[in-house]
Structures are given as C-alpha cells and as structure tokens.
Amino acid sequence: MDWREFDQNPVSHSAAHHLTAIQQLLEDQGYARVSDVARKLGITRGSVSVSLKGLRQRGLVVEDQHKHLGLSDEGQRIARGIHTKRVLFQAFLEKSLGLPADLAEMDACKIEHLVSDLTAEALAIYIDRREDASDSSSDREQQVNALEDSIREGRVEAFPGKEIETISERLQSSSEEQSKDKDDE
C-alpha cells in the first residue's frame, strides 16, 4: 500500500462538501447559487467560486446563464455516493461503536470521500444485518446474498446501488427521528 495514493483521491474533502452542498440545496430549495453554497459551508463566495472552477472543468458542476448551479450525472452520482457513505459510517460509529452523535458525524465526514465503494457496501450489509436480524424474508435475503457475492468477488456495479441507498435512507430517517425525540424530551 502506498499512503501517498490518498492524495490522488479523485474527490478532495473540499470538493466532496461542495458537491453534497449543491445536491442538498437543490433538494431543499430547488436551486443553488454560489452565495447559497457559501452560506451552507460557512466560507466566502470567493472560495466557493475558486473551488467550483476545478469542478466545472472536470464536468461535475454546471452553471446556467442565471448563475444557478447544478450537477452533471457524474456529479450527482459522486454526491449521492458521498452522502450515502457519510450516513452509513455515522450510523456504524454511533450505533455499533456507541460513539456520541457529534463525534460520529465528524469522523464520518472525514472518511466519506476516501473510503472505497466496496467497503461502504460491506458496511451497509453489516449494519442492515445487525439492525434487522429478525427480517428473513426471502427477497431481502436474496438481495443481501447477491451483494455479498459481489463483495467477495471484489466488485461493485455502481455505487450507491438502489439497495444501498434504501438502507442509507432508512438509517438517516431513524437517526433524524431519534434526534427529534431527544429534542422533544
């Protein structure tokens, strides 16, 4: 293993945050401008503009004539993948290792853009099995077995696959419900 390869990661930490911020803004308010991304990330517009230059050149971010930002298909895929990995790692650190939510969120954020798709899929299956050991419906069992086979063979078709996103969405809504219950208390 060459640790220097990590520096060659296709998506830097900063790029990961810019892509997921645009994705979230588009989902929440239907549009994303440089000013919206800057406020969401707590940085200046200048920094966002300079960072987006590289992402535009790589064809991940697009901008229309009204300066509204969007993600290309590849940009969307990367943003969804990073978001899914963050949710999975946060759930694992919080639920399986018992770490406090804040720390789990922070450490998941450090890992999300570096970890491989294969590891993320394996983690999703681990969490899913642990979470819902009682559910042994044949459909679900087949899905999990198919995913496990692909992991053993060291391949992931397209991350995040539909099954993995379903697991991630379930974990996220369960986590949101828990923090809502805590707030109500």
Place this chain on the structure above:
Amino acid sequence: MSEYSREVALSRLNELLAEELEASIRYLHLGTLVQGIDRLVIQKVLQENHEETVEHAQQVSEKILQVGGTPQPKINLELTGEKCTGIEALQTALLFEQAALDAYKEFLEVVEGSGDVVLEEFARQQVALESEHVSELRMLLGENTVGSE
C-alpha cells in the same frame, strides 16, 4: 429589499471583510505562482490589486466599528501550490473579484432604503469600485465587458 437590522448589516459586513481579506491573500499567493514571459507585468497587476483589497478590508472594518460591532471575519482559505500562467492567474482573480462584487450588490440590496445613508452610500461606492475591478480584469483577459452586469 431584504429585511434590514443592525445584526444583519453586521453579519453581512463581516462576510464582506472575509471576502476582502481572503482576496488580498489570494492575490499575494497568485503573484508567487505565476510563470511565463508576462510574469513581471502580471505580478504588478496582482500586487496593485492586493493593495487595493487590503484598503477595502480596512474600510469594511471601519464600517463594522461604526455600526457598533467588532470585525470577526471567518477565514477558511484553501490554497493550491500549482504554478499558473498569467492568464490563468487573472482568470482566478476574476472569479473571486466577481464573487466580491456579487456580495457587495447583495449588501446594497440589504441597506438600500433602510435609512442608513452612510452604509447605503458605502455599498454603492464599493459596487462601483468592484465593478471597475471586474471590468479591468475582463479587459486584460480580452473578454467583452458591459458595465457591471
């Protein structure tokens, strides 16, 4: 017009201060990275712009103090160490100058008609100055420019 309050004005002024301070550091940094036959000319332009952004930062700090606040810019600068040509340096400068112009325009929308004539006048003046900066950079890059857009 966006809703005006002293807190909103202070928050926006601190954002503007961060834009100016980051821009001043970016200009300095770009000056060290630029390579090529036009290096000396471009470095001079970058140095002049650096000095102007420092002046702007001082002016914004003054305004923050006048409104009764404290300058508290949130700086989070990520600088690459990649060498660049003069054109690339100016293209990068145009990105953060345009961002600063947009930020001042938004600030003008906040203070316009608020009754704070001093801040309104300041915002107008800065929009004009930043528009000139952007136009100047566009001209250096050979891009068409019509006013401040």
